[in-house]
Amino acid sequence: MKQTAQFDGTFEAWWRATGDFLRRRTQPTDIYWPDPFQKEKGLFDGAQISAQPAPAIRRESRQSAATTSRTLVKGSPLVADTAWRRILALARRVCYARYPERFSLLYRVVWRMQHGEPHLTDLLTDADMRAVQQWDGAVRRDAHKAKAFVRFKLMHCDPITGLEHFAAWHCPSHYPLRLVGDFFADRFATMRWTIFTPDETANWDGQHVVYLQNRSQINKLQEDNIESLWLTYYSHIFNPARLNVKAMQREMPKHHWQTLPEAKILPDLIQSAASRSSAMQGHIDSPAALRKIAARRYRGGAETTPASPAAMDTNQTPFTPHPELENT
Amino acid sequence: MSLVDISVKLAILADAAKYDASCASSGAKRKGNGKLGNATGVGICHSYTPDGRCVSLLKILLTNFCIFDCVYCVNRISSNTQRARFTPEEIADLTIQFYKRNYIEGLFLSSGIIQSPDYTMEQLVRAAQLLREVHQFNGYIHLKVVPGAAPNLIELAGRYADRLSANIELPTPVDLSQLAPEKSFEQITSAMGNIADKIQIRRRSPTVIRNPEQTLALPSVEARTPVSGKLNRFAPAGQSTQMIVGATPSSDVTILETARDLYNRYQLRRVYYSAYSLIPHHDSRLPGIAPPLLREHRLYQADWLLRFYGFDLSEIASATENGQLHADLDPKLAWALRHPARFPIDINRAPRHELLRIPGLGARNVDRIIRMRRISKLRLADLIALKVPLKRARPFVITADYHPSISELDRLSTARSRPVQQTLFDVAPFHADKRRS
Numbered sequence: 001m002k003q004t005a006q007f008d009g010t011f012e013a014w015w016r017a018t019g020d021f022l023r024r025r026t027q028p029t030d031i032y033w034p035d036p037f038q039k040e041k042g043l044f045d046g047a048q049i050s051a052q053p054a055p056a057i058r059r060e061s062r063q064s065a066a067t068t069s070r071t072l073v074k075g076s077p078l079v080a081d082t083a084w085r086r087i088l089a090l091a092r093r094v095c096y097a098r099y100p101e102r103f104s105l106l107y108r109v110v111w112r113m114q115h116g117e118p119h120l121t122d123l124l125t126d127a128d129m130r131a132v133q134q135w136d137g138a139v140r141r142d143a144h145k146a147k148a149f150v151r152f153k154l155m156h157c158d159p160i161t162g163l164e165h166f167a168a169w170h171c172p173s174h175y176p177l178r179l180v181g182d183f184f185a186d187r188f189a190t191m192r193w194t195i196f197t198p199d200e201t202a203n204w205d206g207q208h209v210v211y212l213q214n215r216s217q218i219n220k221l222q223e224d225n226i227e228s229l230w231l232t233y234y235s236h237i238f239n240p241a242r243l244n245v246k247a248m249q250r251e252m253p254k255h256h257w258q259t260l261p262e263a264k265i266l267p268d269l270i271q272s273a274a275s276r277s278s279a280m281q282g283h284i285d286s287p288a289a290l291r292k293i294a295a296r297r298y299r300g301g302a303e304t305t306p307a308s309p310a311a312m313d314t315n316q317t318p319f320t321p322h323p324e325l326e327n328t
Numbered sequence: 329m330s331l332v333d334i335s336v337k338l339a340i341l342a343d344a345a346k347y348d349a350s351c352a353s354s355g356a357k358r359k360g361n362g363k364l365g366n367a368t369g370v371g372i373c374h375s376y377t378p379d380g381r382c383v384s385l386l387k388i389l390l391t392n393f394c395i396f397d398c399v400y401c402v403n404r405i406s407s408n409t410q411r412a413r414f415t416p417e418e419i420a421d422l423t424i425q426f427y428k429r430n431y432i433e434g435l436f437l438s439s440g441i442i443q444s445p446d447y448t449m450e451q452l453v454r455a456a457q458l459l460r461e462v463h464q465f466n467g468y469i470h471l472k473v474v475p476g477a478a479p480n481l482i483e484l485a486g487r488y489a490d491r492l493s494a495n496i497e498l499p500t501p502v503d504l505s506q507l508a509p510e511k512s513f514e515q516i517t518s519a520m521g522n523i524a525d526k527i528q529i530r531r532r533s534p535t536v537i538r539n540p541e542q543t544l545a546l547p548s549v550e551a552r553t554p555v556s557g558k559l560n561r562f563a564p565a566g567q568s569t570q571m572i573v574g575a576t577p578s579s580d581v582t583i584l585e586t587a588r589d590l591y592n593r594y595q596l597r598r599v600y601y602s603a604y605s606l607i608p609h610h611d612s613r614l615p616g617i618a619p620p621l622l623r624e625h626r627l628y629q630a631d632w633l634l635r636f637y638g639f640d641l642s643e644i645a646s647a648t649e650n651g652q653l654h655a656d657l658d659p660k661l662a663w664a665l666r667h668p669a670r671f672p673i674d675i676n677r678a679p680r681h682e683l684l685r686i687p688g689l690g691a692r693n694v695d696r697i698i699r700m701r702r703i704s705k706l707r708l709a710d711l712i713a714l715k716v717p718l719k720r721a722r723p724f725v726i727t728a729d730y731h732p733s734i735s736e737l738d739r740l741s742t743a744r745s746r747p748v749q750q751t752l753f754d755v756a757p758f759h760a761d762k763r764r765s
Contacts, residue, residue, distance in 0.1 A: 122703045124696060125713040148372050152429045166428065183368070186360040187467075191428060225331060226425045232335045233426075236342035237387060238377030241605050241618065247380025251373065262375055270378045277606075 002032045005103065009036030009213070010178065011095040015088070018107055028111045033103035037175050037199055037213065079118040086121045087113065090136045093143070096175040097135040105131055143176035147183055149256050150195055153224040165192040169218040170259055177202050181209040227261050234262040240273035334422065340412040344392035344403050345438060348495075348570060349602040353384040353433035353468040355565030356490040365427060365434070365467030367490065367565075372433055385436040385470060386426050390414055390451055394440030398497070398508035399614060400575045402607040403440045413442075416455035424463050434468030434490075435459065441474060449477035449485065456488035468565075473523065475515040482522055486562035491597070493568045494519040496590065499583045503576040507613070517594075520569070524594040526562045566597040573627060574619030575604035579651030581641070584630055588641050591634075601627040626653040633659055636691055637684045661687040664724060668737050674726040676705050688720035 003026065007013035021031060091106050099105075109128050113120045123129055152166035166188075177195065181202045184193065194203045201212045257263035357369035373382035391413035392403040402409055414422075423435045437455055441448050452471050459465040471489040473482060486492055494516050498504045501513040569590060573583060587599040603624040604615070630653060633639040637660070645651070647662035654662045664671065664687045673682050675697060683694045693714050700706060705728035711718060723736045 119703050122699055124700055125710045148374050150430050187366045189360050189362050190364045229335055230431050232338050233342050236339045237346050238379045239346050239605055242379040244380035245378055248376040248378050252376040
């Protein structure tokens, strides 16, 4: 009869469960690994799964992984430490892939390593290892995109302390939140923030990152007026003469567009690129015309050739200042 | 300043900055330490614009007013473009606001030359100083170095910035004197030399992160802190430069020669090749049409071969036509076709530097192959599993189950080695901007 693994879906919990099964020599085919992230709604809703400070989790898991691997090695064909480290590094990410079979795949690989295939992690063309590699790549990319595409909006600023609370709504392809929580905590330590995703939430209170496995659906967070400046920047930093929509979409796939403020203006930018670029090509000035423009810009526009910069009064702007810019 | 005013200026000064290809935010690594911002060592592209380029930094000019008249530049004094100027305070505020919303990794600040190189550099340094000392900003800062600025200003710039760059602009001194009469190769390379020296000194002795100073006067510019006598930090992410391609007739080999010399002399992290782009109100001395973006791509490929694949410039030059890289062959394949005697190479036995010569095989896959072949002999199927483009690589490799016939390589070299002149109207299917350092 199949045994059901009891764990919360985190890498640390999977590794603990794996250690137990291996010690009892449970065959990979005898275990049913549920997917706690795909659970029935309501089972763990709102339950606090892990409330330890993020760095502590990391230290603790590393230590436990090392001790577990030592006990596992006993009495089985020698599996090198480097091989353990390699598979654990992979598992740390693969555990957060959106594939229900991920836990059983990882267990099977570890089982095979212990049962006559200690070099399995070097067989990059083995079917199981290829799946592990591929899923690892997918989660790695997804985590990287989470670091890139999470967009915070200012929700609240404490009038007394000045402490700012930001929130973001992000829709990843996998479950990368636990892999990027430390990054956000380190980068935005001075702020308070919450990242909502459809499957889990991470919250930083200034001390700890707390993860909640709860389903949420947020269609709109409140407006943030800095966003309009961001859109201005985004539409002016791109060169319409080099339009390359394919390259843009390869790196910024459409499913992320719903949570990216700049995606709203993308269609307009693409559409107007051709006319903006041909407008550039229309203006060709002869050197004589350009010299005239240059001369006008220098103070005392009567001169026909630009004076050398050194000859000018260095305390004053050498060109006629724009009236609006006088006091900036 | 209202948001609207800022927005107007931002539009002008972002427009003016977009011709600088660099947007890399990599190379510096430090923890946040409770401040706002950190640097992870690998750059994060926070967004992509419709030209496929990544946005990782707030890339703006302090001002696009400029007293220089560089023909290729949209901000030259003789250009009829709209002008604006930010204050260092506005730039610092904008950077912080964008950073907190996770739009950017930091700031890349450049400027037109106003009044004098020293005055301009001082303004750039001031913005960086405000970010570091007033806002306690710990994210990435890339400052443009104005050639001709005083060495003490460069010292300060390096203290606040992660990366510094002085643009070489054009491939040869002659090109530069024709299109940028106020600039000189010598002045630009001497700024690079100055930066390289300062970075070199830090490699040899320990540096400290400067104590935050509350004063807004520019602090002392001594390289050592008065307290510990240790060196202040200086541009931990090194320096880079940019060269405009296609504005002058200089060939690819000339461009690569200059790049190689710069890499060797000044230990640059990156040379950016920027295909000359048509600018509004452009000068009739410039070509009326931009070079194909494919040319940029081929230059980056050749640059990579020089730096990471053990190629010598003479080897790359041996596979060019009149000094131009092939349009329809990547430089490694072009070289391989010219040197059939070096092939086929045995995947299961050849040393790393030979594997790197195989067309279609990247450094990453080479390392994977070396790891895998310790366990078992590799077959063609293994290469497919590694996603090696077999069409390109197959005639050049021996695997456990495959040995190419000599005629196969012969056929390939006669069929493909006839050079096709690249026309100006080629549409570039490739894109090179994601390569960062």
